[in-house]
Amino acid sequence: MIKLISSKAASILCRDDDKETLELYEYAIYITLSGLFHILTVLLLGICFNMLIESVVFYGSFILIRKFAGGYHAKTPTRCYLFSVLVSIAVLCSIRAVYAFYSIHLLVCLLFVELICALFVFLIAPLQSDNKPLDEKEINLYKKVVRVIVSVVFAFSSVLAYLGIEIVCIPIIFGVYMCGLVLLMRKVQIYLYKNRFLH
Amino acid sequence: MKNKKPISTQMKSGIKKGLSVALKANANSSGCYIIYQPKVPKALDKFKGIK
Structure with missing residues (x-):
């Protein structure tokens, strides 16, 4: 799911850029979103416990x-x-x-x-x-x-x-x-x- | 009359700058801190401090 969001977001962000730049920003969005998702999970677990x-x-x-x-x-x-x-x-x-x-x-x-x-x-x-x-x-x-x-x-x-x-x-x-x-x-x-x- | 960049272009530029910070941090470390490391694109090399 995060991969799909990253891909779509990168294609909008890098509409006028080359394929290399598109891959780069897709990777950047992916690692940022994954990291945020993990941090939110950790915070949620902390609150639950x-x-x-x-x-x-x-x-x-x-x-x-x-x-x-x-x-x-x-x-x-x-x-x-x-x-x-x-x-x-x-x-x-x-x-x-x-x-x-x-x-x-x-x-x-x-x-x-x-x-x-x-x-x-x-x-x-x-x-x-x-x-x-x-x-x-x-x-x-x-x-x-x-x-x-x-x-x-x-x-x-x-x-x-x-x-x-x-x-x-x-x-x-x-x-x-x-x-x-x-x-x-x-x-x-x-x-x-x-x-x-x-x- | 000055040509002003549309807000969407400014926003894209701002988002790209923010993502560049994430790319720089990732390029200058051994990898993601989460337990999954996706395959790195070749263009990430330009963000490395060590060449």
Whole structure:
């Protein structure tokens, strides 16, 4: 549906332009509308769960790292949307569970796991997708950017944990978990793809 | 009498400028933050900061 809207909107916008410009703006409209749709869904889920702040902070921290780290991409937009919704619901339920069983020991465990995920992101990122390959210069630049971002995010979440601001700290921790998860999924996807061609 | 661009042309120009910001952001990152990355058009290369 978003593809259809993008196509029609681009054809109106680029009526006097060449085919290349039309494709470009169709792509731009598509990614803008998809992004907005996902953000609205996240906000709606946050409102439904009565955890709007947590929802926004989680998604914000996830986007911040993922933008440069890359990771798993679904093969179709529908799968993508379903995956995002399911993961958002799972994360919000997990955050609620953390609040219910909250203790200093639990917080320390969460931070420890976050450190492992952050290290994983630090070492593995960026991972390119098949539809948007990266050249060597981009990989080297994004590697540095991701390392800085994930270090800052981890440090920030640690400071917030120390200050007792769990409403922001815990969603950030889950944002880092998600980044680690999508990178791991992409790594497995690449490994399975390579093995399929070797055997 | 000055020739004034019709509002629709001005609007299209404004929308294209806004979309160019989205294209620049996308070109200078590893991809979409959503879990689906559509195939990028070749013309996106002109928005890249690294060449």
